[in-house]
Structure formats: C-alpha cells, structure tokens
Amino acid sequence: MGFLRFFFLFSLFSFAFSHESLNSHVLRRPLIIQYPENIIENQFKESVDELQLQCNSWRFAVETNNLSPWKAIPPECAGYVKDYMMGRAYRIDLETVSKEAGDYAKSVKLSEDGNDVWVFDIDETLLSNLPYYSEHGYGLEIFDSVEFDKWVGKAMAPPIESSLKLYEEVLKLGFKVFLLTGRSEIQRGVTVENLINAGFQDWDKLILRASEDHGKLATMYKSEKRNEMVEEGYRILGNSGDQWSDLLGSSTSIRSFKLPNPMYYIP
Amino acid sequence: MGFLRFFFLFSLFSFAFSHESLNSHVLRRPLIIQYPENIIENQFKESVDELQLQCNSWRFAVETNNLSPWKAIPPECAGYVKDYMMGRAYRIDLETVSKEAGDYAKSVKLSEDGNDVWVFDIDETLLSNLPYYSEHGYGLEIFDSVEFDKWVGKAMAPPIESSLKLYEEVLKLGFKVFLLTGRSEIQRGVTVENLINAGFQDWDKLILRASEDHGKLATMYKSEKRNEMVEEGYRILGNSGDQWSDLLGSSTSIRSFKLPNPMYYIP
Numbered sequence: 001m002g003f004l005r006f007f008f009l010f011s012l013f014s015f016a017f018s019h020e021s022l023n024s025h026v027l028r029r030p031l032i033i034q035y036p037e038n039i040i041e042n043q044f045k046e047s048v049d050e051l052q053l054q055c056n057s058w059r060f061a062v063e064t065n066n067l068s069p070w071k072a073i074p075p076e077c078a079g080y081v082k083d084y085m086m087g088r089a090y091r092i093d094l095e096t097v098s099k100e101a102g103d104y105a106k107s108v109k110l111s112e113d114g115n116d117v118w119v120f121d122i123d124e125t126l127l128s129n130l131p132y133y134s135e136h137g138y139g140l141e142i143f144d145s146v147e148f149d150k151w152v153g154k155a156m157a158p159p160i161e162s163s164l165k166l167y168e169e170v171l172k173l174g175f176k177v178f179l180l181t182g183r184s185e186i187q188r189g190v191t192v193e194n195l196i197n198a199g200f201q202d203w204d205k206l207i208l209r210a211s212e213d214h215g216k217l218a219t220m221y222k223s224e225k226r227n228e229m230v231e232e233g234y235r236i237l238g239n240s241g242d243q244w245s246d247l248l249g250s251s252t253s254i255r256s257f258k259l260p261n262p263m264y265y266i267p
Numbered sequence: 268m269g270f271l272r273f274f275f276l277f278s279l280f281s282f283a284f285s286h287e288s289l290n291s292h293v294l295r296r297p298l299i300i301q302y303p304e305n306i307i308e309n310q311f312k313e314s315v316d317e318l319q320l321q322c323n324s325w326r327f328a329v330e331t332n333n334l335s336p337w338k339a340i341p342p343e344c345a346g347y348v349k350d351y352m353m354g355r356a357y358r359i360d361l362e363t364v365s366k367e368a369g370d371y372a373k374s375v376k377l378s379e380d381g382n383d384v385w386v387f388d389i390d391e392t393l394l395s396n397l398p399y400y401s402e403h404g405y406g407l408e409i410f411d412s413v414e415f416d417k418w419v420g421k422a423m424a425p426p427i428e429s430s431l432k433l434y435e436e437v438l439k440l441g442f443k444v445f446l447l448t449g450r451s452e453i454q455r456g457v458t459v460e461n462l463i464n465a466g467f468q469d470w471d472k473l474i475l476r477a478s479e480d481h482g483k484l485a486t487m488y489k490s491e492k493r494n495e496m497v498e499e500g501y502r503i504l505g506n507s508g509d510q511w512s513d514l515l516g517s518s519t520s521i522r523s524f525k526l527p528n529p530m531y532y533i534p
Contacts, residue, residue: 057356100334
C-alpha cells in the first residue's frame with residue numbers, strides 16, 4: 001500500500017509539473033481533493049466515529065431504561081463496550097454516582113430510631129464481576145448461569161472501590177445497610193465470604209432469593225422485599241443499583257442511584 | 268511559540284549532527300522523547316480528553332436521574348453541551364429513542380374501546396427550543412421565565428423530527444394522543460399555533476397547567492393528570508418526555524421513553 005501511495009503521488013507530481021505552464025488551477029484541485037488514500041482514511045475515520053456515536057446512543061438508551069429487555073449487547077458495539085468497561089470512563093461514571101450518593105447521604109438528617117436504611121444491590125454495585133465478563137465478551141455472549149455460578153462460587157469478585165467508599169460513609173453516618181441481591185439463598189455462604197474478602201462488613205441484613213422467589217422478575221422480588229422493610233417500620237432513604245429493576249417498582253427509595261452497566265440487563 | 272519551536276528543533280538538529288560520530292544512541296532519544304512542545308500538546312490533549320470524560324459522566328448522571336435538582340449546567344461543560352446539542356450525537360440519541368418507542372408501539376395489541384393512550388410532553392419532546400437555548404448558553408444561564416415566555420409567544424419552535432415521525436406513527440396505529448405540558452393554560456393559543464405550525468395535529472387532549480396547578484412540582488402535577496386519565500378509564504401504554512418528572516410518580520405508563528436533555532432540569 002505504501003508503495004502504491006508513493007507511486008500515485010509521484011505520478012500526480014509528474015503530471016502536475018509537466019502541465020504547470022498551461023493551467024495551474026486545473027492541476028491544484030485534483031492534487032488536494034482526489035488523493036484516494038486520504039479519502040479512504042477519512043471514510044474509515046468517519047465510519048469509526050459513526051459507530052462510536054451509535055454505540056454511545058445505544059448505551060444512553062440502556063442507562064435511561066429506554067430499551068425493551070435485551071439478552072446480549074449489539075455485536076457491532078462489542079469493542080465499544082470493552083473499551084468503556086476497561087477504560088477510565090466506567091470508573092469515572094462509578095465515581096460520579098458514588099459522589100452524588102455520598103453528598104445526598106451527608107445532607108440527610110437521620111432520625112434517632114435507627115430505622116433509616118440504605119439499600120445496596122451486590123453484583124456490579126458492590127462487587128465487580130468484570131474478571132468474569134472479560135472472559136465472556138463483556139456481555140456479547142448470552143448469559144450462562146452455570147458458568148456464572150462457578151465464578152460466584154470462587155468468592156473472588158473484587159469490590160467496586162467507589163461503592164466501598166460510599167458503603168463505609170453511609171454506615172458511619174448511621175444508616176442501616178440492607179443488601180438486596182438477586183443471588184440465591186444457596187449462595188449465602190460464598191456471598192458473605194466474597195463481601196468480607198472485598199472489604200464489606202457490618203451490614204444489617206443480607207437478603208437473597210428464597211425458593212419462593214425464584215422465577216419472579218427482579219423488579220417484583222425486590223419491590224416485595226422493600227415493601228416488607230417499610231411494613232417493619234424502616235424508611236428507605238437511599239438505594240444503589242446497576243439495574244433499573246433494583247430501583248423501580250413499589251416502596252421505592254427517596255433517592256435512587258443508577259450505577260452504569262452496559263453489559264447485561266435484568267428485568 | 269512557532270519561532271521558539273523552530274529554534275529548539277534547529278538547536279537539537281545542530282546538536283544531533285555535530286555529535287553524530289560519537290554516539291548516535293544518546294542523541295536519538297532526546298530528539299523523540301524530550302521534545303517539550305509535544306509534551307505540552309499531549310498534556311493539553313489529555314486534559315481535553317479528561318474534561319470530555321468528566322462531562323460525559325455528568326451527562327450520564329443527568330440522564331439517569333442521579334443528580335439532585337440543578338439550576339444550570341457546570342460551566343466547564345458549556346462547550347461540551349453545545350457540541351452535543353448542535354452535533355450529530357443529540358440527533359442520533361433522539362432517533363434511537365423514537366425508534367425504540369415506535370417498535371414498542373407497533374408491538375402492542377390495542378383494545379377496541381379506543382382507550383389506549385400515548386402521552387407526550389411538549390418542550391424538548393415534540394417541539395425544540397434549541398433556537399432559544401442557543402442564544403442563552405445551552406443551559407449555562409439560569410432559566411429566565413420572562414425571556415422564555417417571550418420565545419414561547421412567538422410560536423416558532425421547530426418540531427423534533429424524530430418525535431413528529433413517532434407522533435404520526437402512534438396516531439396511525441390507533442392510540443389516543445394526550446399532550447401533557449408544564450406550560451400554562453394562558454399559553455394554550457400560542458401552543459396550539461406552534462404545534463400546528465410544526466406539523467402536529469389530531470391530538471385528543473392538550474393539558475396545560477391551570478391556575479391551581481401553578482407552584483406544584485412537575486412530578487406531582489403530571490402524576491395527578493395521569494391519575495385522572497386512569498380514573499376516566501384510559502390505559503397509558505406509552506409516555507415520551509425529556510424530563511424524569513414527565514415519567515415518574517403515579518399512574519406511570521407501561522413503557523416510558525426518556526428523551527435526552529442535558530440543558531435543564533425540571534423537578
């Protein structure tokens with residue numbers, strides 16, 4: 001390609017100089033405008049930019065809950081999602097959410113009865129499964145519960161650092177912390193082990209799916225559990241989750257905080 | 268700066284060639300790595316990239332409703348918001364939302380009683396006030412209701428094309444279309460005029476704030492109006508709005524569609 005480029009350029013120059021005395025205007029234009037490699041490069045850059053815009057727009061639709069339930073990321077956005085998750089953008093987005101949540105937590109005057117609650121989801125909220133998803137196409141592969149449960153069984157998921165900071169802040173401020181996860185009751189042991197390994201401690205409740213909760217949509221299951229909290233006299237002042245099904249439904253929190261997650265969707 | 272750069276480069280070359288016979292390895296490195304203007308350019312590029320990431324993250328927080336009520340965009344993101352609103356990204360985001368909404372609308376089986384409703388907000392949902400905001404810093408200036416009402420009075424806001432397309436689609440499918448806006452009842456005349464000028468017609472209701480609605484938060488006012496629709500026997504299947512206060516609260520729609528708007532926030 002380099003040789004062809006040089007050859008083409010050389011031919012153009014020869015052509016340009018051989019006609020210089022006739023009409024220089026005619027010659028200047030093709031030299032600048034019709035150099036084909038530049039056009040190809042520009043077209044390539046434009047299509048990369050266009051894909052970036054399209055995938056950004058898809059992520060906007062994910063994060064605003066505009067999409068109907070989806071099972072895998074669009075194949076053309078595979079590189080985009082990988083770059084987002086592994087680069088600075090995901091971390092900055094996480095930090096921005098935690099900072100907002102922390103500012104709100106500090107601004108709230110808690111009552112003295114100890115019934116003010118902050119609810120946290122676990123996966124992609126407190127613990128990061130990025131080591132697992134990096135081996136499974138960052139959401140490009142259809143979710144494989146058997147493989148994922150093997151990963152969960154290792155209790156090795158690292159903390160999301162900005163969430164750990166928020167977690168410690170709200171505990172210190174006097175909130176009760178309830179962990180509400182879609183994980184199964186059978187996984188209680190490994191979940192506790194993983195949370196402690198990752199630096200989380202002193203939660204007040206850890207609520208997992210009991211046998212009667214299996215098959216329920218997450219929005220329903222989590223709403224029911226929040227309803228129970230409210231019936232027990234708790235006030236849910238804050239709720240952090242990476243899925244809208246963590247945050248919407250009934251007995252919703254006074255403020256909800258949506259963490260980024262373009263890798264998967266839980267209805 | 269250009270002169271200094273040339274001078275520095277010239278000095279390096281002189282230095283390089285004068286010592287060429289001694290140790291070429293020593294000389295090649297400073298020529299490539301320590302050229303200080305490159306460092307400054309890189310640092311500038313890095314800080315531009317960092318600002319882009321921070322403003323992107325702020326926009327993510329806006330669109331996911333993670334922020335507490337805000338009155339103006341962050342000054343450091345003024346250029347970012349302008350570029351977003353005037354460039355392809357805003358249009359693509361609008362088109363993505365409308366496409367999703369249209370796909371959903373087509374997938375719904377409507378009942379025969381004619382009580383299936385799609386609710387549309389007006390400003391930044393059907394009509395674009397970008398001509399106004401482009402004269403007022405794209406959200407950098409604190410909202411000036413007197414100036415804005417003058418603009419509304421002109422009835423000149425253009426349609427958001429992708430929303431007009433959706434609007435016509437849902438009408439054709441047989442939905443009743445209810446327009447629910449935070450504009451005042453006094454502005455009914457100019458609002459109807461503007462909607463028609465922009466190509467909107469055949470809506471079933473146009474609901475504006477009556478005198479008793481002034482001072483209510485938008486979430487409350489819009490929830491009350493949706494409650495009334497439900498009490499009258501309507502089923503709200505779709506709702507399009509650029510503010511979360513268009514979409515959240517009570518009698519929420521089966522599916523809600525959040526249009527992008529990083530310029531202002533209505534609680």
